[in-house]
Amino acid sequence: MYNFEFEKPETVADAVAALGAEDAQALGGGQTLIPTLKQRLASPAVLVSLKGISEMQGICTANDGALCIGGATNHATVATEGGAYPALAATAAHIGDPAVRNRGTIGGSLANNDPSACYPAAALGSGATIVTNTREIAADDYFQGMFTTALEEGEIITEVRFPVPEKANYQKFLQPASRFALVGVFVAKYADGVRVAITGASNDGVFRWSEAEAALSANFAPEALDGLSLSGDDMISDLHGTGAYRAHLCAVMTKRAVAAAS
Amino acid sequence: MAQVSMTVNGKTASGEVEGRTLLSSFLRDTLKLTGTHVGCDTSQCGACVVHVDGVAVKSCTMLAAEADGADVATIEGQANADGSLNVIQQAFQDHHGLQCGFCTPGMVMSAAALLKENPKPSEGEVRAYLEGNICRCTGYHNIVKAIMAASGQDVSAIAAE
Ligand SMILES: Cc1cc2nc3c(=O)[nH]c(=O)nc-3n(C[C@H](O)[C@H](O)[C@H](O)COP(=O)(O)OP(=O)(O)OC[C@H]3O[C@@H](n4cnc5c(N)ncnc54)[C@H](O)[C@@H]3O)c2cc1C
Ligand code: FES
Ligand code: FES
Numbered sequence: 078m079y080n081f082e083f084e085k086p087e088t089v090a091d092a093v094a095a096l097g098a099e100d101a102q103a104l105g106g107g108q109t110l111i112p113t114l115k116q117r118l119a120s121p122a123v124l125v126s127l128k129g130i131s132e133m134q135g136i137c138t139a140n141d142g143a144l145c146i147g148g149a150t151n152h153a154t155v156a157t158e159g160g161a162y163p164a165l166a167a168t169a170a171h172i173g174d175p176a177v178r179n180r181g182t183i184g185g186s187l188a189n190n191d192p193s194a195c196y197p198a199a200a201l202g203s204g205a206t207i208v209t210n211t212r213e214i215a216a217d218d219y220f221q222g223m224f225t226t227a228l229e230e231g232e233i234i235t236e237v238r239f240p241v242p243e244k245a246n247y248q249k250f251l252q253p254a255s256r257f258a259l260v261g262v263f264v265a266k267y268a269d270g271v272r273v274a275i276t277g278a279s280n281d282g283v284f285r286w287s288e289a290e291a292a293l294s295a296n297f298a299p300e301a302l303d304g305l306s307l308s309g310d311d312m313i314s315d316l317h318g319t320g321a322y323r324a325h326l327c328a329v330m331t332k333r334a335v336a337a338a339s
Numbered sequence: 340m341a342q343v344s345m346t347v348n349g350k351t352a353s354g355e356v357e358g359r360t361l362l363s364s365f366l367r368d369t370l371k372l373t374g375t376h377v378g379c380d381t382s383q384c385g386a387c388v389v390h391v392d393g394v395a396v397k398s399c400t401m402l403a404a405e406a407d408g409a410d411v412a413t414i415e416g417q418a419n420a421d422g423s424l425n426v427i428q429q430a431f432q433d434h435h436g437l438q439c440g441f442c443t444p445g446m447v448m449s450a451a452a453l454l455k456e457n458p459k460p461s462e463g464e465v466r467a468y469l470e471g472n473i474c475r476c477t478g479y480h481n482i483v484k485a486i487m488a489a490s491g492q493d494v495s496a497i498a499a500e
Contacts, residue, residue, distance in 0.1 A: 083341065083358035083404040104402075111400045112382050114359070124358060126405060153394070174471025175452065176385065179394040180401060256470065 105185025148184030164245035202263030202274030348416025385472035436485035438476035
């Protein structure tokens with residue numbers, strides 16, 4: 078690891094100011110960034126920890142019923158205190174392992190947008206709003222491909238707002254070595270329709286499966302998906318599975334998520 | 340360099356760290372508490388698990404500067420006041436929960452965190468909680484058995500491997 082200065086501001090305003098310095102980068106739980114620094118794939122001059130900012134911690138319910146999660150809230154807290162949105166709490170409860178969940182944050186996960194990560198599927202599948210220090214971004218506009226998001230340099234995710242659906246479920250087909258999803262499918266049924274978001278499969282990162290959404294909006298049952306499939310041509314192909322295998326898993330895991338949704 | 344100060348196993352510990360100094364390095368190299376092992380240094384194996392403010396973390400994946408002011412517990416602080424093994428450590432010995440012992444500090448610290456959250460876990464819950472603790476020797480059966488025994492449950496029915 079190259080050396081860097083470490084700062085731990087206590088307010089979003091101070092963090093934004095600290096991130097204005099040249100080659101400054103935010104540090105959430107470090108569960109992705111520290112391994113990256115060790116590999117010298119990043120070399121910030123200053124790391125600005127967001128863990129000391131109390132206004133970015135914790136969970137609350139907004140007036141419209143949405144579940145609001147502070148950007149620096151760790152996965153373990155969402156798992157134990159996110160009960161108002163059970164499928165989201167269950168998603169958080171299966172990220173990595175207990176030690177990763179005690180440090181890793183929702184803001185870090187969404188900022189990183191790993192193509193196999195769990196929270197991007199939950200956020201896109203729920204039509205969440207990503208709130209930053211400058212604006213609110215709809216999940217549909219936020220995810221822009223593998224490791225790519227709408228965030229500008231120095232922009233901080235301060236909160237994520239999840240509308241709570243009637244029913245939802247996340248099915249993660251575990252890649253046991255990395256403990257990420259080989260394929261993960263988040264299905265959520267809202268009064269105005271069903272959303273299906275898939276992680277781990279596409280070369281473009283998390284995406285919505287619109288055909289499945291239309292079929293499930295008409296009939297929220299696993300059979301509604303009979304005959305629907307995705308092409309594996311543009312899917313991730315690696316030693317863990319071919320694109321065709323991942324495409325097959327997408328359909329299987331979507332059915333399982335519908336069957337398990339509650 | 341910056342000065343950090345934390346409580347480690349009940350005693351105040353301070354020292355100079357660089358921005359990049361890992362908590363695992365601070366414990367091992369500065370405080371000479373080498374019971375915390377570094378197996379992979381890539382956040383995978385869990386040999387480096389310690390408790391920070393009461394919860395399990397991988398000390399190879401946390402900056403020492405982040406632990407400034409925190410309450411840290413390592414394997415060195417686990418034994419009873421009279422130096423005898425605590426109930427989890429004793430169960431690891433009684434049930435042969437270790438072979439080479441490299442993973443053991445992390446296993447014991449994860450087990451302690453689990454039993455604090457869930458005093459009577461099922462076998463499945465123990466296995467799930469140890470997802471991030473890798474052991475190359477034992478095949479896990481006796482580790483799981485030791486943790487179940489440490490929680491005061493009857494382990495005679497669990498296969499001894
Ligand atoms: C062994 C292991 C298993 C894992 N398994 C899974 C899994 O199953 N599913 C899964 O989804 N993830 C998994 N992860 C990743 C984990 O969830 C990370 O916590 C997460 O991807 C990054 O969050 P972080 O808070 O640790 O961010 P960091 O590592 O600190 O930062 C990641 C990136 O986000 C930026 N950043 C951090 N916080 C913010 C913010 N609030 N606003 C803007 N930018 C920010 C940083 O600058 C950096 O570029 C795993 C990690 C490990 C080590
Ligand atoms: S040394 Fe920290 S997880 Fe392996
Ligand atoms: S006892 Fe050798 S690695 Fe676990």
